[in-house]
Amino acid sequence: MTDDISDIKDTLEAIRTESYTDLPTGLVNDLVQIEYDTLEDREESLQRVRKRVEDSLSEDN
Amino acid sequence: MSDDKTTLGLTPENQDFIDELEPPFGSGLDAARFAMAIAIREGATPGEVSNTNTVWNRGTFDGDGDFRDLVVALYPETNAPYRDIEYFINKGLDMIREHKEESKSLNLQELM
Amino acid sequence: MLHFNSITLENFGPYKGQQQIEFPEQAGVGIIYGENMRGKTTLLNAIRWALFGEILGRGEREISPEELINWESKEEGNHSFRVTLEFEFEGDDYQLIREYRPKTEGVEPNNAEDYTQDGFLRENGTILGPDEQEQRLNTILPRQISRFFLFDGELLQQYQDLLVDQSEMGEKIRLAIERILGVPVLKNGRTDLRTLLDEAESAVADAASKKAETEELGSQIQATQERVKGHRNEVEKLKSERGNLVDKRNKKRAELENIEGIQTQIERRESIEAEIEQLEERLERKEEKLEDVLSDAWYAALDPVLQDRLEELKDQREKLHQGHIDTQVADELAQRLETASRTGTCPVCDQDLEEGDESHLTDEIKSLRETAETDGGSQGEEYDDVVRAIGSLQDVQRTNPKEQINDVLDDLASIRVDIAAKKDDIDEINQNIDESEAKRATSLRKDEEKLTKKIGIKEDAIDSEQEKLTKAEENLDKLQDKLDRMSDGSFTEEKERRKLYEDLFDIFDKGVSSYRDELRDRVEEDASDIFIELTTEPEYARLEINENYGLTIVHESGDRITVRSSGAEHVVALALMGALQNNAPLKGPIIMDSPFGRLDSGHVRNVVEALPNLTDQVLLLVYRDELDQQEAREILGGQLRKEYSMRRESARHTKLVEGGEIDE
Numbered sequence: 013m014t015d016d017i018s019d020i021k022d023t024l025e026a027i028r029t030e031s032y033t034d035l036p037t038g039l040v041n042d043l044v045q046i047e048y049d050t051l052e053d054r055e056e057s058l059q060r061v062r063k064r065v066e067d068s069l070s071e072d073n
Numbered sequence: 074m075s076d077d078k079t080t081l082g083l084t085p086e087n088q089d090f091i092d093e094l095e096p097p098f099g100s101g102l103d104a105a106r107f108a109m110a111i112a113i114r115e116g117a118t119p120g121e122v123s124n125t126n127t128v129w130n131r132g133t134f135d136g137d138g139d140f141r142d143l144v145v146a147l148y149p150e151t152n153a154p155y156r157d158i159e160y161f162i163n164k165g166l167d168m169i170r171e172h173k174e175e176s177k178s179l180n181l182q183e184l185m
Numbered sequence: 186m187l188h189f190n191s192i193t194l195e196n197f198g199p200y201k202g203q204q205q206i207e208f209p210e211q212a213g214v215g216i217i218y219g220e221n222m223r224g225k226t227t228l229l230n231a232i233r234w235a236l237f238g239e240i241l242g243r244g245e246r247e248i249s250p251e252e253l254i255n256w257e258s259k260e261e262g263n264h265s266f267r268v269t270l271e272f273e274f275e276g277d278d279y280q281l282i283r284e285y286r287p288k289t290e291g292v293e294p295n296n297a298e299d300y301t302q303d304g305f306l307r308e309n310g311t312i313l314g315p316d317e318q319e320q321r322l323n324t325i326l327p328r329q330i331s332r333f334f335l336f337d338g339e340l341l342q343q344y345q346d347l348l349v350d351q352s353e354m355g356e357k358i359r360l361a362i363e364r365i366l367g368v369p370v371l372k373n374g375r376t377d378l379r380t381l382l383d384e385a386e387s388a389v390a391d392a393a394s395k396k397a398e399t400e401e402l403g404s405q406i407q408a409t410q411e412r413v414k415g416h417r418n419e420v421e422k423l424k425s426e427r428g429n430l431v432d433k434r435n436k437k438r439a440e441l442e443n444i445e446g447i448q449t450q451i452e453r454r455e456s457i458e459a460e461i462e463q464l465e466e467r468l469e470r471k472e473e474k475l476e477d478v479l480s481d482a483w484y485a486a487l488d489p490v491l492q493d494r495l496e497e498l499k500d501q502r503e504k505l506h507q508g509h510i511d512t513q514v515a516d517e518l519a520q521r522l523e524t525a526s527r528t529g530t531c532p533v534c535d536q537d538l539e540e541g542d543e544s545h546l547t548d549e550i551k552s553l554r555e556t557a558e559t560d561g562g563s564q565g566e567e568y569d570d571v572v573r574a575i576g577s578l579q580d581v582q583r584t585n586p587k588e589q590i591n592d593v594l595d596d597l598a599s600i601r602v603d604i605a606a607k608k609d610d611i612d613e614i615n616q617n618i619d620e621s622e623a624k625r626a627t628s629l630r631k632d633e634e635k636l637t638k639k640i641g642i643k644e645d646a647i648d649s650e651q652e653k654l655t656k657a658e659e660n661l662d663k664l665q666d667k668l669d670r671m672s673d674g675s676f677t678e679e680k681e682r683r684k685l686y687e688d689l690f691d692i693f694d695k696g697v698s699s700y701r702d703e704l705r706d707r708v709e710e711d712a713s714d715i716f717i718e719l720t721t722e723p724e725y726a727r728l729e730i731n732e733n734y735g736l737t738i739v740h741e742s743g744d745r746i747t748v749r750s751s752g753a754e755h756v757v758a759l760a761l762m763g764a765l766q767n768n769a770p771l772k773g774p775i776i777m778d779s780p781f782g783r784l785d786s787g788h789v790r791n792v793v794e795a796l797p798n799l800t801d802q803v804l805l806l807v808y809r810d811e812l813d814q815q816e817a818r819e820i821l822g823g824q825l826r827k828e829y830s831m832r833r834e835s836a837r838h839t840k841l842v843e844g845g846e847i848d849e
Contacts, residue, residue, distance in 0.1 A: 020367055023700045024692055032688045040692060047374045052320045054373070061377045065689070069682060099476030107479070110486035142577030147494055149570060182594055185485045185587055 017048050039068050077153040081105075081134050082125030087166040094169070097181065102134065108165030109140075109158060111184060117164045119148060119157035131155050187325055187773030188273045188802060192235070196255040196266040198227035199839035206841060208774070209826030212801040216817060217841075218809060219831030224839045225806040227253070229335055229778045235270040235283045237328050238302060249297050250285045256837040264294055274325050280307040281322075326773060333362075333762055336777040359733040362708075362765060363701065371700055375693040382686040386410060386665070389683055392676040393668055399675070402668050409661045416654035423650060427643040434636040441629045444622050451626055454614045461607050468600050475593050478586055485587035491578055498575045505568045512557050519553035522546055704768060705730050712736060712757075712764035718795050719756045721787035728760065736761055752784050759792060763799045774802035781811045793817060797824040 024040050042064050050057035083091065083105075091101045098104040105128075135141055135158070144154040144161075151157050173179050189208040194200040206228075209215050219225050230240045230253070240248045254266055265286035272279050283304040287294040294300055306318040313321060326334065363369070387410055393403030521532045526546050529538050538546070669680070713727035716738075726741040736757050738746040746753075759780070766772060781789045789812060796803045805812070818825055832840045 017367060017370060019703075020370055020696070020700060023703060024371075024696045027692050027695050027699065032692055035685075035688055035692075040689070043374055043378075043689065043693075044370060047370045047377070048367075051369060051373065052323055054377075057373060058377050058380060061374070062381055065381065065682075065685060069685065072681075096472060097475050098479050098482075100480075103476075103480045103482065106483035107486060110483035114486050114490050139577070139581050142574075143491075143581055146498070146574035146577045147490070149574065181479075181482070182591055185482065185590065 017044060020044050020048075036068055036071070039064070078155040078159060079131055080127040081129045081131060081155065081159045081162065082122075082127040083166070084122065084125055084163055087163050087170075088126060088128070090166055090170050093173075094179070097179070102129070105129075105134070105162045105166075106140075108163075108169055109161040110165070111168055112161040112165035113147065115168060117161060119151060119160050121156065122160050122163045125159065125163070134158070186274070186801065189774050189804075190271040190273065191269075192228075192232060192271075193269040194228075194231050194266075195268070196258045196263060197231050197268055198253050198255065199224040199837055200227070200841065201255045201257050201834070201838045204841045206829060207827070207843075208802060208804065211826060212797070213824045213826035214796050214803045214805065214821055215827040215829070216805045216807060216812070216825065217829040217831065218807060218812075218814065219839070220808050220833075224831055225808070226337065226778050228806055229337060229776060231268045232270065232776060233331065233335055235268040235281050236322060236326060237331065238283065238304060250302065251294075251297050251300060254285070257835070264300075278309050279325075281305070282307075333765055334773055334775055336762065336775060336780060362734050363704075368697065368701060368704070371693055371697045375690065375697060378686060378690040378693055382683070382690050383410070383414065385679065385683040385686045386661075389665075389668070389676055389679045392679050393672060396672075396675065399668060399672050402664065402671065406661065406664045406668060409657060409664055413654065413657045413661055416650055416657055420647060420650050420654055423643060423647045427640060427647065430636055430640045430643060434633055434640065437629050437633045437636065441626060441633065444626045444629075450614050450618050451623060454611055454618075457607050457610055457614075461604055461611075464600055464604050464607070468597065468604070471593060471597050471600060475590075475597065478590050478593055481583070481586040482590060484581070484583060485585055485590060488585045488587070491581070495575065495578045498571050498578070502568065502571045502575065505571060509565075509568065515553045515556035519550050519557055522550045522553065526550065705734070707768050708734065708761075708764045709736075710764075711767045712760045715763040715795065715799075716757060716760035718798075719760060719788065719791045720753070721785075721791060722753075728757065734761065752788055755780075755784055756788055756792070759795075763795070766800045772800060774804065775800050776804045776806070778806045779808065779811060780805060781807065790816070790820060793820045797821070 021041050021044050024044060028035055028040055043061055046060045046064060047057055050060065091104050094104040095101060098107065135155075140158060141154045144157050145151060148154075148157065169179075169184065172184060176183070190210075191205055191207045193203060193205045195203045206217070217225065217228065230248075234240050234250070240250060240253060250266075254264055265284065267282065267284040270281040272281070281304070283302065285300060285302050288299055288301045292299070304318070306313045306321060308321065387407065390403050390406035390410060393399040394407060395403070525532045525538065526543070530536070531538060709728060709730040712730070716728050716736075717725070724741050725738050725746070727739050728736045729739050729745070730736055738753065738757065740746055762775065766775070781792065784792065793812070793816075796805075814828075828844055830842050830844075832842045834840050
């Protein structure tokens with residue numbers, strides 16, 4: 013699938029800013045991008061999501 | 074009238090035939106009465122029937138005595154109305170059977 | 186954006202030898218004119234086969250590719266065909282080749298098993314491996330949503346299924362639409378985050394179980410997590426099983442619909458059988474009634490005789506009565522004359538009787554006495570008998586039941602005639618139904634019922650398992666809260682990770698429904714806009730969308746239009762397609778086979794005008810009566826980029842010819 017998934021990112025951003033302001037910026041967007049890129053490969057998506065979240069946790073620490 | 078019959082019977086042939094009349098008649102009694110009426114209407118002269126087997130008690134057939142009175146009214150010379158009735162029943166059944174054989178079916182509307 | 190460049194057919198269907206269609210490069214509309222049976226649908230199937238390896242017939246029934254080998258070339262000994270599709274996607278050039286040929290060269294194949302299929306995908310010149318190929322194709326144009334791009338006007342029914350809320354098909358199509366619209370991105374994210382959240386929760390419990398104070402609680406949590414996982418898996422499994430059953434049932438239904446006309450005939454037969462049953466009940470009741478009224482049938486037969494006899498007897502009574510009076514009078518008179526004879530005086534005027542009167546008187550008395558004697562004692566008895574007889578006859582008198590009996594007999598005859606006529610109807614239906622197909626229909630229906638039952642049971646199981654899951658999750662929450670309270674300050678890293686995943690999961694979870702709703706709103710809006718352009722009815726205001734992307738027409742008065750012409754259905758379906766194209770991350774060509782079949786000229790005009798706005802590449806496969814060539818040229822103007830026509834070379838050979846005039 014082509015074209016942008018900015019709609020999806022916008023929808024989630026709206027939810028994040030409303031109730032989850034603690035969350036680091038860009039994390040949610042990155043996850044959306046990962047899922048889009050790995051639509052057909054569930055294993056890969058899981059791995060990459062885990063990694064991205066771990067990176068986020070280590071950044072904080 | 075003390076010589077009159079106390080029971081009414083059917084010839085063996087008519088005993089079989091009357092079964093074929095139920096349906097449309099609800100009972101052999103209804104069929105017999107109808108047969109009797111047919112015979113009277115067709116002008117049958119009352120006589121005697123031989124080799125009948127008893128089917129009804131005259132009280133069963135004619136509880137109020139209406140049919141006996143009827144026969145007496147129609148045939149004042151009679152001295153044995155129940156014997157006459159028995160005759161008419163069997164004669165009527167013969168007639169109906171003949172009609173059925175000729176028209177291949179029982180046409181009540183015609184008979185009536 | 187997906188853009189088709191060309192399609193080349195070799196011995197596929199009626200296309201003998203190698204034939205090619207080049208799609209216009211610039212945005213616009215291409216039209217292929219061809220009569221029915223010339224190969225329009227086959228062209229659509231060629232694209233479908235190239236992309237997905239399947240060929241669909243009526244009712245989405247799969248057709249064996251063997252049937253599509255060009256007959257003439259087969260007779261010449263060539264038992265294979267090939268389709269090559271060239272397209273562009275996201276800047277890359279692709280060539281997709283699919284071939285169908287006998288397994289063993291040189292050996293004449295007898296049936297489908299003797300054939301094999303190969304597909305190759307080249308990306309920018311390089312052939313992709315089979316897995317990569319499948320993945321790529323699935324990304325470019327997922328099969329489930331292909332119906333929105335390869336549009337078969339004959340399959341309008343599918344779109345009508347969409348419009349029914351709660352339908353099974355509707356649900357499937359909704360999922361297909363959401364696929365195009367990007368919802369899977371969110372759903373997948375949600376699933377992944379759920380998995381990772383479970384892991385994070387496990388990690389907390391694990392850490393807790395390693396510390397003395399929290400050991401027991403930690404183990405409890407772990408055990409409960411296992412249970413929750415178990416229930417979740419079970420729910421998933423049951424849902425998937427249910428999905429399989431629904432698929433099976435849908436297949437049965439599709440096959441059932443295929444047994445064309447049989448279904449209607451069978452239903453008609455059943456309805457007639459029900460009518461016969463009712464008539465037979467009526468017959469039975471009438472026969473009972475007949476028995477009832479026939480108990481007086483003897484009277485009907487005898488009535489005329491009785492009436493006559495009654496008349497006779499009444500006359501007799503009159504006579505007897507009159508006679509009786511006569512004798513009484515005679516007796517009285519005789520007595521008076523006897524007195525006169527004795528006294529010699531006339532009883533009337535009291536004068537003396539004269540000499541000659543004596544003998545006259547004696548004669549007269551004699552005559553009177555004779556009259557008085559005739560009555561005698563017996564006259565009284567006879568009169569009594571007659572009176573009694575009259576009484577008996579009057580006693581039995583009643584309304585003549587003859588008319589009533591005749592009515593009942595007539596009714597019976599009429600019912601019997603009805604029954605016979607209906608039985609004849611059934612015989613005729615039976616003659617028309619191919620009994621084996623009828624059996625198949627009956628067996629399919631039984632299967633369908635069985636499957637429906639099984640689905641019901643499965644759904645109950647899902648509900649019950651879901652309940653268990655919910656309880657277990659509640660338990661888990663309680664335990665986790667307890668742990669958190671107990672272990673303030675411990676396991677901070679694990680808790681932090683868990684919190685992060687919780688938040689992320691919530692966001693994606695809420696995102697799914699939020700996004701869905703937004704999408705549906707956008708689709709509704711776009712579909713309404715397109716619909717207004719396409720419809721010829723000025724009083725239609727907009728479209729309204731339901732859960733399953735079904736659309737209802739809304740009148741300007743606010744009323745929902747529930748009963749629609751098939752023209753309206755068609756246009757609604759097209760509006761939906763256009764809206765989906767607008768909102769889909771996937772943009773690509775739309776190929777329509779007989780899209781105008783049921784539309785009137787007003788609608789056709791509107792649709793043709795709107796085509797270029799639907800998407801960049803539109804290809805129409807139409808027959809002459811469906812779309813007038815001149816009119817199309819006039820409406821589309823410069824937007825009409827290419828025309829082809831299907832020329833008949835022979836009954837089984839069609840040639841695709843570029844340009845102009847349609848084959849007469």
